[in-house]
Structure formats: structure tokens, C-alpha cells
Amino acid sequence: MIQKISAPISVDLLYDHRKHTVVPRQIFWDGKNLRVDQVGLHHTFREGRTLFHIFSVVSQGLSFRLRLNTDSLFWTLEELSDGLAN
Amino acid sequence: MGLPIKPDFNSSPSTVMHIDLNSCFATIEQQANPFLRDKPIVVAAYDTPNGCIVAPSVQAKKLGIKVGMRVKDARLLCPDLIVLSPDPDKYRAVHLSLKKILSTYTPTVSPKSIDEFVLDFTGTPGLQRGLMIISQEIKSRIKKEVGDYLTVSIGLGPNRFLAKTASNLHKPNGLDEINKDNYLEIYKGLTLTDLNGIAHQNAIRLNTVGIYTVLDFFRADLRTLRMAFRSVLGYYWFVRLRGWEVDDVEWGVKSFGHSYSLPKFLTKPEDLAPLLSKLVEKVGFRLRGAGFQARGVHLGLLFRDNEYWHRGLSLDQPIFQSQDIYRVAYRLLYRSPYHLPVRNMAVSCFNLSPKTILQLGLFEDRLKKESLVKAIDDINHRWGNFVITPATMVNTNDVICDRISFGR
Numbered sequence: 329m330i331q332k333i334s335a336p337i338s339v340d341l342l343y344d345h346r347k348h349t350v351v352p353r354q355i356f357w358d359g360k361n362l363r364v365d366q367v368g369l370h371h372t373f374r375e376g377r378t379l380f381h382i383f384s385v386v387s388q389g390l391s392f393r394l395r396l397n398t399d400s401l402f403w404t405l406e407e408l409s410d411g412l413a414n
Numbered sequence: 415m416g417l418p419i420k421p422d423f424n425s426s427p428s429t430v431m432h433i434d435l436n437s438c439f440a441t442i443e444q445q446a447n448p449f450l451r452d453k454p455i456v457v458a459a460y461d462t463p464n465g466c467i468v469a470p471s472v473q474a475k476k477l478g479i480k481v482g483m484r485v486k487d488a489r490l491l492c493p494d495l496i497v498l499s500p501d502p503d504k505y506r507a508v509h510l511s512l513k514k515i516l517s518t519y520t521p522t523v524s525p526k527s528i529d530e531f532v533l534d535f536t537g538t539p540g541l542q543r544g545l546m547i548i549s550q551e552i553k554s555r556i557k558k559e560v561g562d563y564l565t566v567s568i569g570l571g572p573n574r575f576l577a578k579t580a581s582n583l584h585k586p587n588g589l590d591e592i593n594k595d596n597y598l599e600i601y602k603g604l605t606l607t608d609l610n611g612i613a614h615q616n617a618i619r620l621n622t623v624g625i626y627t628v629l630d631f632f633r634a635d636l637r638t639l640r641m642a643f644r645s646v647l648g649y650y651w652f653v654r655l656r657g658w659e660v661d662d663v664e665w666g667v668k669s670f671g672h673s674y675s676l677p678k679f680l681t682k683p684e685d686l687a688p689l690l691s692k693l694v695e696k697v698g699f700r701l702r703g704a705g706f707q708a709r710g711v712h713l714g715l716l717f718r719d720n721e722y723w724h725r726g727l728s729l730d731q732p733i734f735q736s737q738d739i740y741r742v743a744y745r746l747l748y749r750s751p752y753h754l755p756v757r758n759m760a761v762s763c764f765n766l767s768p769k770t771i772l773q774l775g776l777f778e779d780r781l782k783k784e785s786l787v788k789a790i791d792d793i794n795h796r797w798g799n800f801v802i803t804p805a806t807m808v809n810t811n812d813v814i815c816d817r818i819s820f821g822r
Binding site for chain 2: 330366368369371372373375376377378382384386391393409410411412
């Protein structure tokens with residue numbers, strides 16, 4: 329089931345200058361620290377001049393869609409999914 | 415028309431590569447969300463029962479779910495079907511990532527649609543390495559650099575048509591070549607409608623001149639093909655099937671258009687006006703962004719009972735401002751003789767010309783108008799579409815979403 333959410337979320341992001349990678353490592357959601365197990369896809373888009381990064385990540389049997397606003401550097405949880413039919 | 419080539423099959427090595435991302439939208443969704451992988455999912459224009467399916471996953475296709483089906487019909491085939499709404503930004507991002515990888519192999523990369531690319535290796539060092547080796551490398555780089563669940567079917571051939579045909583031979587994740595050594599064997603295994611460009615009507619045309627198989631098609635002489643198509647198409651097919659290039663053509667932009675399927679059917683022109691206004695704003699923004707102006711506006715209406723009415727209007731003066739396009743489109747809407755509930759509305763601009771030199775008008779300051787339109791476009795570009803909108807577009811915030819067309 330896919331649930332649309334629009335809520336601020338804490339994200340621990342790691343930039344590795346040797347591997348040239350930027351990966352969310354941990355998220356703080358629902359009162360718990362959750363380790364990110366997998367990044368499904370990372371993509372970007374613009375709304376006007378503002379660039380947004382979207383990280384689709386997996387943690388604790390759930391898929392999270394995380395949005396980073398590069399103007400404010402604030403993160404938003406946009407979607408939660410368990411992969412089951414609605 | 416004389417033949418500039420010998421009617422033999424092109425014996426040159428393959429130089430064209432056709433790449434097709436399998437079940438594009440659905441596979442990208444499965445890439446983003448690993449819990450959707452290996453499951454029947456579809457991307458539909460709307461996730462409501464009447465929503466039209468635009469991309470079924472490989473697993474959904476195996477259950478008989480096809481592009482164009484309604485969600486409710488697909489659910490009869492698969493009750494646990496997962497239905498997703500399109501996310502155009504995601505698909506565009508993957509498209510650009512693929513293009514970036516492909517551009518490292520040849521400078522001639524032509525995107526044919528959101529999920530298809532044609533690479534021409536003529537005169538590049540890639541030919542020395544061998545296109546089969548390069549194809550394998552591209553497949554593994556896509557998995558490593560874009561997404562491990564993404565698969566592409568690659569076709570190789572001496573021309574674009576055969577490369578595309580080869581890419582369709584094995585799906586998903588195929589890699590095939592059609593060349594001088596195997597073309598007869600491959601033609602033997604195909605039906606006429608397997609060929610890109612031969613649909614039902616063209617197959618009937620070919621049947622009327624005694625062509626029933628692809629081998630018949632290949633062996634037919636030029637005179638027979640001209641009789642079948644009654645145009646230059648007969649010659650093109652004669653050449654195409656022999657591996658010579660006739661499809662390396664860039665077609666110019668002929669029109670800009672947008673359409674919208676109404677979730678709630680509306681009848682009165684005044685009720686349809688806000689939606690028309692938003693469609694026109696989108697058309698106008700794209701028209702001007704591409705540097706064009708138009709001398710014609712077209713409106714198409716599909717009614718609830720599947721009746722279709724459309725009308726175009728050619729203009730004396732070229733227009734580029736959304737307000738002007740809207741005025742013409744609204745006039746057309748008012749002229750519609752049917753007063754039935756509308757289920758789909760489409761607006762387009764045609765007779766395009768580059769917006770380089772403005773013909774100054776006697777009664778209006780066109781330069782002033784252009785400056786105003788440019789300022790509004792700049793603001794919308796900087797702060798996001800529809801920050802500044804006409805009052806006629808009121809209450810249309812959540813309708814007419816961003817879409818990716820199937821064509822180029």
C-alpha cells in the first residue's frame with residue numbers, strides 16, 4: 329500500500345569524496361532511528377529555480393520517498409510504501 | 415523513381431544500435447521501490463477504475479495486461495494488481511542518465527522517445543571494438559550506474575529499421591543483430607505486423623498484392639510494392655528491408671498540443687473554459703519556449719458517447735501569447751454544434767514559424783506585448799509553472815498534470 333505523506337523528516341546523509349557518492353544512511357521517523365538498507369533510485373527535478381533531490385530508500389521493510397529542497401536544505405517524507413496492493 | 419542502389423542486401427557490418435528500456439515507466443518504479451520488483455504493477459494515467467494503463471511491468475504483461483487497457487479490466491486479470499500514477503520527473507531523470515552513458519560511445523545519440531535511443535557508430539572507433547562487446551558493456555553500465563533492476567533490449571543492424579526490429583526479437587533484456595548472414599532466417603520467423611510501420615491496414619494493402627509473409631515482402635519487386643502502397647513508401651520499404659538507410663530523417667516540429675481527459679464530464683463552454691485556459695497556457699508556454707509563433711489553432715472534443723468533433727482555424731497574423739490562443743480556442747469551443755458532456759479536450763497550435771522577427775501591427779504594440787509575455791514566462795520559469803496565471807484558469811491547480819508523450 330502506498331501512503332502519501334508530506335512531513336518533515338530527519339535524514340543522516342553521507343558524502344564520500346573518494347567514491348563520489350552521496351547516500352542517506354539513517355532516517356529518524358516515528359520516534360525511531362532507522363538504518364537505510366538500500367537506495368532504490370536517486371533523481372532530481374526542478375520546480376522553478378529550486379532543485380529538489382529525491383531519494384527512494386528502503387528501511388525496515390518499508391520504502392520511503394525522501395525529498396531534499398536544495399534551497400532550504402530541509403527534508404520531507406513524501407511517501408511510504410510496503411509494496412502491497414492498495 | 416530510379417534505384418540509386420543495387421537491390422542486394424546491404425553487406426556492410428552493423429553500424430546502428432537501437433536501445434529500448436523494457437517496460438520503461440513500470441521498471442523505473444520497480445527500480446525506485448524494491449518492494450514492487452517481480453510483481454505485476456502498472457503505471458496508469460489515473461489510478462481510478464477507468465484510468466488508462468500506460469505501462470505494465472514485465473510480470474503484468476505475462477498476465478495479459480496491455481497498454482491502453484482500463485485499470486478495472488486489468489484488475490479482472492489480476493486482482494492484486496498494484497496501480498501507480500505517473501511520475502514524469504523520475505522517468506526524465508532516468509532518460510537523461512541513460513543518454514549520458516550512451517553519449518560516451520558515439521556522438522550520434524538520437525532519443526526516439528522517453529525509452530528509446532538510436533546510436534549511429536559510423537566512423538567511430540567503437541566499430542573496431544565490436545558493437546556486441548559495446549552492447550554488453552552498456553547493459554552492465556546501466557545496471558551499475560543507473561539501477562540494478564533496469565534492463566534494456568538492444569538491436570544491431572546496418573540500418574535503423576533492422577536495428578529496431580532486432581531489439582524487438584527478445585524482450586526483456588535481449589541482444590540481437592540482423593545482418594547479411596541471418597536476415598533471411600529472421601524474416602522467416604516474423605509476421606508482417608511484427609515489422610515496425612506495418613500495422614493492420616498496411617498488412618491488408620500487402621495482402622491485396624499477394625504478400626502474406628515477411629519473406630514475400632522482401633522478395634517482392636519494386637513494381638509490386640509501388641502498387642501496394644501507391645506512393646514513395648513502396649520504394650522506402652524495398653530499400654529498408656535490404657538494410658539500406660532511409661529513416662535517418664529529422665522531422666521538424668509541426669505543432670504543439672495538449673489534451674486532457676476530464677474526470678467529471680462537463681457540457682457548458684463556460685464550465686470548460688478554465689480547463690481550456692490551462693491547456694492553452696501549457697501550449698503557449700511550450701510554443702514560446704521553443705521559439706515559435708503559430709498561425710493556426712485547433713480544438714478537438716471527445717464527447718461521452720464517443721462522438722468526436724474538431725475544428726481548426728487559420729489566422730492572418732501569427733500569434734504567440736496564450737491569451738490570443740485562448741481567444742481563438744474559445745471561439746472554436748463556442749462553435750461546437752454538439753452540447754454533450756465532454757470527456758476529452760485537446761488544443762494545438764499549427765502553421766508554426768520561428769518567432770525571430772515580429773511583424774509590427776498597426777493597432778497594437780506587439781513589441782510591448784512580447785516583452786510582457788517574456789517577463790511572465792521568465793517568472794513562471796524561475797518560480798515554477800503557473801505562478802502567474804490568467805484569472806480564467808482559476809480553480810485548476812490540481813488538474814491537467816505533467817505528462818510524458820509516447821512520441822518524441
